[in-house]
Amino acid sequence: MFPLVFFDEMSTDSLSGLAAIASGHGLVHEKECRPVLRKAQFGDMEAIRKWRNHAEVRRVSLTQHAITADEHRSWWERTQEDPSTLVLIYERDGLAAGVITFFDLKDRSAWWGYYLDNDGLTERGTLFPAWISIQREAVRYARDELGLVELHGETLAANESAVAFNERQGFTEVERYTRDVAGRLCGVIHSRRTFEEENHG
Numbered sequence: 134m135f136p137l138v139f140f141d142e143m144s145t146d147s148l149s150g151l152a153a154i155a156s157g158h159g160l161v162h163e164k165e166c167r168p169v170l171r172k173a174q175f176g177d178m179e180a181i182r183k184w185r186n187h188a189e190v191r192r193v194s195l196t197q198h199a200i201t202a203d204e205h206r207s208w209w210e211r212t213q214e215d216p217s218t219l220v221l222i223y224e225r226d227g228l229a230a231g232v233i234t235f236f237d238l239k240d241r242s243a244w245w246g247y248y249l250d251n252d253g254l255t256e257r258g259t260l261f262p263a264w265i266s267i268q269r270e271a272v273r274y275a276r277d278e279l280g281l282v283e284l285h286g287e288t289l290a291a292n293e294s295a296v297a298f299n300e301r302q303g304f305t306e307v308e309r310y311t312r313d314v315a316g317r318l319c320g321v322i323h324s325r326r327t328f329e330e331e332n333h334g
């Protein structure tokens with residue numbers, strides 16, 4: 134695997150370009166590779182639960198129990214009714230490959246979280262570029278589509294790669310605290326990215 138810094142310094146477009154070169158399909162394929170963010174639909178529900186319940190996603194989450202089908206359905210219904218929550222599907226190469234949630238959306242501010250289809254992306258050999266791309270797409274969406282001036286996140290301090298990538302994306306630490314995560318006291322970092330007023334048309 135390439136070191137983090139190598140991929141990190143490449144744009145999502147460069148990564149798509151690499152995929153195009155590797156596949157030998159040229160620019161048409163490159164266009165097809167551009168990631169898409171769309172609103173999650175009812176038909177995405179089962180995939181979302183499967184991805185959220187993946188051991189690796191649970192390990193870095195603040196809520197680590199396996200989410201039951203009933204719990205998932207009421208969460209889904211709550212998110213659909215709540216105007217301050219937005220659940221997006223991250224599509225890569227035409228396949229649903231991750232989830233971004235924006236919540237507590239108000240006054241051009243929101244909180245966010247994300248996770249990927251770890252198994253599917255691992256099978257396709259694209260977990261790492263997808264991990265970088267979903268974060269970049271989420272930040273771009275927050276700024277350009279939602280017109281936010283502040284984006285907040287909470288990350289387990291032990292999740293060092295996510296903390297480091299947040300920093301590279303311009304997030305700064307607001308505070309650090311401990312909270313009970315699955316019965317253990319864990320360090321949590323609240324980080325925030327601000328967007329310049331002039332970024333909004």
Ligand SMILES: CC(C)(COP(=O)(O)OP(=O)(O)OC[C@H]1O[C@@H](n2cnc3c(N)ncnc32)[C@H](O)[C@@H]1OP(=O)(O)O)[C@@H](O)C(=O)NCCC(=O)NCCS
Binds near residue numbers: 197208249
């Ligand atoms: C991974 C991450 C999204 C999960 O964090 P989380 O705090 O557990 O957040 P979620 O949005 O999943 O859960 C928030 C609440 O909604 C509930 N919920 C979330 N998804 C649900 C679902 N599918 N069904 C039912 N309830 C759900 C949770 O149980 C939790 O409830 P609680 O507030 O009563 O504890 C978040 O830690 C994060 O973004 N971390 C940094 C990025 C990262 O590392 N991502 C993983 C990459 S593999």
